[in-house]
Amino acid sequence: MQKKLTITVDEKVYDGLHALIGRRRISQFIESLVRPHVTNQALDAAYCQMAKDEAREEEALEWAEATIGDVSDEAR
Numbered sequence: 001m002q003k004k005l006t007i008t009v010d011e012k013v014y015d016g017l018h019a020l021i022g023r024r025r026i027s028q029f030i031e032s033l034v035r036p037h038v039t040n041q042a043l044d045a046a047y048c049q050m051a052k053d054e055a056r057e058e059e060a061l062e063w064a065e066a067t068i069g070d071v072s073d074e075a076r
Helices: 011-020 023-038 041-052 054-072
Strands: none
Touching (some): 041 054
């Protein structure tokens, strides 16, 4: 989910962003610069590595599909 953020920058910075990056790309540009400083890079890398493990992903999918039947038998 994305959130809207209003920031204040110097006029020269603003003009430079528009000139070099373009109007519709500024948010993406700023996010790409800031993201490494505010997210847990080790966790992101671990999730990416786990997703590449096809055998593990297949096993996890089989487990998840097998447990769906357990929920349908519960009393409401």
